[in-house]
Amino acid sequence: MDIEAVCGASVPFYKMQGCGNDFVCVDNRALEIDPAAMPELVMAVCRKAFGVGADGMIFIDHAPAGSGLAYIWHFFNADGSRAEMCGNGSRCAARLAWLLGIAPARHTFGTDAGPIEAEVDEDSTQVTVLLTPPKDLRLNLEIEIEGRPFHLHSVNTGVPHVVAVMDHIEMVEVWKLGRAIRQHPAFAPAGTNANFISSEAHGSLSLRTYERGVEDETYACGTGAVASAIVARELGMTGEETEIITTGGEVLGVILRDGKTYLRGAAELVFQGVFYPQSLGIETD
Template structure:
């Protein structure tokens, strides 16, 4: 019996502990109609590779874009954007010759500018310019189990609610996170939920409950960006802040002339072959 059935090469990457499977789809040609099922199967723990999300890299018909991606959360839901994954995409695209170190690629949220830093103290890190934030709102008072809770909101490619707390470590994120994520105020799409502790005007601690993963993740780039954007609007931080995530990694968010820039690590951890039949997949 031959167990080495049809296989597909993949890359495993992580951005500050937020981990992703990446598939170069330029020649493979996985149809978009099948991508959600691939994400659910490949990202599954024990039966797949195990990851927070999966994205496919493809050529773009738009000459202004080096390539485009299709991004899916581990539950198969398609996401407009993911900050940590965007840094991974930029670094891998440069490494495999798909794009130069500085380039623009396409997402459902719009074009993303990426720059792989090739020298200096931040060598190896990646800086991305996110799409313009929208829907920003501060001072939203929600009824959560009969108790008023003040949250703030910004869409930095995907929707994010932000709650500022005195002690982020004390938050019961698996209890409070879903209550905000599914709150009627954010229906029908729901929202990601961030809990932030301001240490000083340039430093915060951050924990994120991610929509689509439905759990706390080690980091969330768009969440860090939304948190810094809102903290700055509330007068809590300056134009640049370092946010330490659950994975004890640091994401740096810059606010420049109305634009949001996210900088942090993006690492290739391994690559391998996906055997399709055991995961119920085919081409």
């Protein structure tokens, strides 16, 4: 049987994960999917059970001529919202681009937050990215949640993040508290990601994150790990190099040196396949 005659045209994809953050990745250079049509497609593909299921979706595309970039990406959260940056997603995009021969192991690609320098370790799954400079650091903020004052800190590491230092993050109701912070008027209209950290042995941090756009706790968040490391250093909890233990149990490394911010961790190609937009309720020409 001709499957495409029944299910319509297929779209090749690659499923990547970085410390438990999973992404559906599409090489859009030949497909030329219109960015205006991407949000609807993203929501259908990222929907669990009915689609592929993922925290977000990455479209790798041609870089503008003369830009010096290996490629650009269009990055979307699972809810179809476009995001300026994603730390774990950037590492996944870089390693996939290297695996597909789109870019060499060391390259620079374009995001809505600015150019990202990436270095893929050819002998492992580790990828290091130099993120755009953090901005808007604010320490010792107080907001009110359910009638009680709550102490936190904020910084933009490509996307906005709030960081709260907790004694026992395993007891934090991340979905409830994270959602309240994400939607708090103090961070309107865009909202924010919410991170909860606690100190561990040897200067490491444990991290749990409620991600804007996913609207739930995720296994890891790269830009959230960087935000947490920045705040922890400012508070004297850590030094220039920090290991971040994520909810999924994997470790992200953050280096804050000479005004530059590096994120290192594994990026795995889990599987590849095709999906059928028509079966997802997406009309195609």
